[in-house]
Amino acid sequence: MKNNGKSASQAFTLLELLVVLAILAVLASLLPPALAQSKQKSARLTCANNLKQVGTAFRVWAGNHQDRYPMQVGSVLGGPFNQTQIIGPAGAIFTYQIFQVMSNELNSTRTVVCPADDRLIGYSFRNGDAVANPLIAYANANLSYFVGRDANETNPQMFLAGDRNLGQGGVPNTTPTTALVNQTVGLGTNTLTMNQRNVGWTDRLHTKAGNVGLADGSVEQFTNSRFRESAGQTGDRGSGQPSQVVISPGGNVLLVP
Numbered sequence: 465m466k467n468n469g470k471s472a473s474q475a476f477t478l479l480e481l482l483v484v485l486a487i488l489a490v491l492a493s494l495l496p497p498a499l500a501q502s503k504q505k506s507a508r509l510t511c512a513n514n515l516k517q518v519g520t521a522f523r524v525w526a527g528n529h530q531d532r533y534p535m536q537v538g539s540v541l542g543g544p545f546n547q548t549q550i551i552g553p554a555g556a557i558f559t560y561q562i563f564q565v566m567s568n569e570l571n572s573t574r575t576v577v578c579p580a581d582d583r584l585i586g587y588s589f590r591n592g593d594a595v596a597n598p599l600i601a602y603a604n605a606n607l608s609y610f611v612g613r614d615a616n617e618t619n620p621q622m623f624l625a626g627d628r629n630l631g632q633g634g635v636p637n638t639t640p641t642t643a644l645v646n647q648t649v650g651l652g653t654n655t656l657t658m659n660q661r662n663v664g665w666t667d668r669l670h671t672k673a674g675n676v677g678l679a680d681g682s683v684e685q686f687t688n689s690r691f692r693e694s695a696g697q698t699g700d701r702g703s704g705q706p707s708q709v710v711i712s713p714g715g716n717v718l719l720v721p
Contacts (some may be wrong), residue, residue, distance in 0.1 A: 514576065518576065524569045556646050562611050570589070585606065610718045612625065613718065623698065625676075626675060630643075
């Protein structure tokens with residue numbers, strides 16, 4: 465009788481152990497996705513905070529330059545070295561210079577790199593000796609954020625800066641097929657043009673979403689549909705030219721590094 469009782473007790477304990485192991489296996493399978501979601505959320509929040517600091521830097525800098533952002537100030541007056549090219553059709557390749565002239569306001573190169581991005585944090589905002597040591601030369605490769613070339617405080621809903629994970633092409637109102645890198649793109653002026661509908665977020669940073677800092681200092685996270693809708697309601701008074709014919713001031717022109 466005693467032996468039978470002991471065997472039953474051991475069998476019951478083994479069953480409990482198997483149940484516990486099964487529960488642990490289920491929890492272990494749920495843990496990686498939960499951690500990944502937590503990491504993504506943390507990256508988005510840090511990114512949004514970065515863009516708030518970027519927006520503040522723009523406004524402080526403008527306060528010392530007749531209320532104009534760097535894109536609108538010539539190099540002889542303290543603006544970017546290639547400011548005349550920045551307002552042209554190939555201005556995106558010089559996006560980094562806009563942040564260079566705001567180095568005092570930004571304080572750290574870390575501020576302009578999204579934690580979800582694989583781009584390297586710059587050694588400093590200085591160009592350094594690009595020939596002797598190209599690794600310390602500041603460039604678009606150290607930058608995560610586009611710049612709204614024609615943004616101004618008069619139109620508070622204009623895009624001032626935002627995540628660079630933009631793409632273009634494919635079926636209208638769907639995920640873009642081609643990433644935009646070092647490209648100048650015009651979204652159109654207060655109208656949902658075909659060109660605008662083909663521009664949106666890719667999966668590169670925030671999975672078909674992105675943070676955008678507006679000219680009023682606020683930061684919003686946009687889905688593709690919200691991004692396209694907001695692009696048509698910025699109040700921009702530009703020409704509305706598509707990306708193929710960008711002139712300044714243009715229609716919601718973005719400099720995507």
